[in-house]
Amino acid sequence: MTPVVQLDGVGHRFGSAANGVAAVSDLDLAVRRGTFTTLLGPSGCGKTTTLRMIAGFIRPTSGRILLEGTDATDTPPERRNIGMVFQSYALFPHMTLTDNVGFGLRARRRPAAEVRKRAGEALELVGLSHAADRKPGELSGGQQQRVALARAVAIEPSVLLLDEPLSNLDARLRVQMRQELLRVQRETGLTAILVTHDQDEALQLSDTMVILNGGRLEQQGDPRTVFPAPANRFVAQFLGYDNFPEVPGFGPVTIRPEHVRLTAAVTGEEAATDSVELAGTVADVTYQGSHCLIGVDTAGGRLNCVHPGDDFRPGEAVRILLPRHRLVELADAHTPAGAR
Numbered sequence: 523m524t525p526v527v528q529l530d531g532v533g534h535r536f537g538s539a540a541n542g543v544a545a546v547s548d549l550d551l552a553v554r555r556g557t558f559t560t561l562l563g564p565s566g567c568g569k570t571t572t573l574r575m576i577a578g579f580i581r582p583t584s585g586r587i588l589l590e591g592t593d594a595t596d597t598p599p600e601r602r603n604i605g606m607v608f609q610s611y612a613l614f615p616h617m618t619l620t621d622n623v624g625f626g627l628r629a630r631r632r633p634a635a636e637v638r639k640r641a642g643e644a645l646e647l648v649g650l651s652h653a654a655d656r657k658p659g660e661l662s663g664g665q666q667q668r669v670a671l672a673r674a675v676a677i678e679p680s681v682l683l684l685d686e687p688l689s690n691l692d693a694r695l696r697v698q699m700r701q702e703l704l705r706v707q708r709e710t711g712l713t714a715i716l717v718t719h720d721q722d723e724a725l726q727l728s729d730t731m732v733i734l735n736g737g738r739l740e741q742q743g744d745p746r747t748v749f750p751a752p753a754n755r756f757v758a759q760f761l762g763y764d765n766f767p768e769v770p771g772f773g774p775v776t777i778r779p780e781h782v783r784l785t786a787a788v789t790g791e792e793a794a795t796d797s798v799e800l801a802g803t804v805a806d807v808t809y810q811g812s813h814c815l816i817g818v819d820t821a822g823g824r825l826n827c828v829h830p831g832d833d834f835r836p837g838e839a840v841r842i843l844l845p846r847h848r849l850v851e852l853a854d855a856h857t858p859a860g861a862r
C-alpha cells in the first residue's frame with residue numbers, strides 16, 4: 523500500500539552551508555494510512571522541523587517528500603490537504619466554535635450547508651456540540667484544544683499533524699486528552715503524526731514511534747518492539763534504562779532500574795544461573811514511599827535500582843542480581859550525534 527506520507531533522504535539546513543545548522547539529516551520515513559506515528563526526541567532534535575516540512579512550511583534542502591505517492595516537495599501548504607493542531611490552540615477569539623471549526627471548509631469554498639453539517643459533526647466527535655455557539659474565550663484549555671482538533675478533522679485531511687498539542691495542559695488533563703486524541707484518530711481512521719518529547723505519550727499513542735537525535739533517526743518501530751529492545755545507548759537512556767554497567771562476559775548492555783535485584787551480601791544464597799551476580803556498595807538511598815531508589819557502586823560502574831523495601835543504608839555491601847533475560851545488549855555503543 524502506498525504510504526500516505528513518505529520522506530526520502532529528507533534534510534533541512536538552516537543558514538548557509540558553512541555556518542548553518544543541520545536541523546534534520548537524511549531522514550527516511552513511510553507513514554501507513556490510518557496509523558498514529560509519533561516523532562519523539564529531546565529539545566532541538568528536529569521534530570518540529572520535520573513536521574513543518576511535511577506541512578510545507580519549510581522546504582527540505584535535500585531529499586523529497588511524497589504525499590499519497592506523489593512528489594509534493596514543492597507543493598505549497600494550502601494545496602497539501604493537511605490538518606494541523608498546535609501547542610497554542612490558534613483559534614479565532616471573535617468566532618463561535620461552529621465558525622472556528624468550519625473555517626477550513628469555508629476557505630475551501632464548500633457550500634454553507636455542508637460547512638454547517640461537517641462543523642457540527644466534528645464538534646460532536648470531540649464532545650462539544652452543546653457549546654457550538656460559544657466563543658473560545660468561554661472554554662477551558664482542554665476544551666479549546668478539542669475545538670482545534672475538531673477544526674483540523676473537519677476538513678477530512680489526508681494527514682493530521684499535531685505539534686505538541688497537549689503540552690500546555692496540566693498533567694491530569696494531558697493524560698485524559700491523550701485518550702481522547704487516540705479515540706478521535708481511531709474513530710475517524712485518520713493518519714496522524716504527532717510531535718512530542720514525552721516518551722509516555724509516545725508509548726501510549728503510537729503505532730510507530732520515530733526517535734530522533736541531532737536531526738537523525740535513532741530507531742523506529744512499534745512501542746512494544748522498541749521499548750524492550752532499544753538499539754543503542756541514546757534510545758535506552760531516553761526511554762529510562764538508566765544503567766549501563768560493565769558486565770563480565772557481555773558487550774555493551776543496559777538494564778532498567780526496576781529489573782535490578784539487591785540482596786544483603788551475607789545471605790549466602792546461591793546465585794541463580796539465570797542471573798548475573800555483581801558485588802557492590804550502596805551509595806545512596808532515596809525514599810519514595812512504595813519503594814526506594816538505590817544507587818550502588820560496582821567495579822563496572824554505578825547501578826540504579828528500584829527496590830521494594832527500605833532495608834538498605836549507604837555504605838552497606840550488597841549482592842546485585844541482574845536477570846539475564848532483562849539484560850538488553852546494545853547493537854552499538856552510542857556515538858554522540860555531533861561526532862558523526
Ligand SMILES: Nc1ncnc2c1ncn2[C@@H]1O[C@H](COP(=O)(O)OP(=O)(O)OP(=O)(O)O)[C@@H](O)[C@H]1O
Nearest residue numbers: 536543544545564565566567568569570571572719
Ligand atoms: N528558524 C530557525 N533558524 C535557525 N535554526 C533553527 C530554526 N528553527 C530551528 N532551528 C534549529 O534546528 C534544530 C532543530 O529544531 P526543531 O525546532 O526542529 O527541534 P525540536 O526537536 O522540535 O525542538 P523542541 O522540542 O525544542 O521544539 C535546533 O538546533 C534549532 O535550534
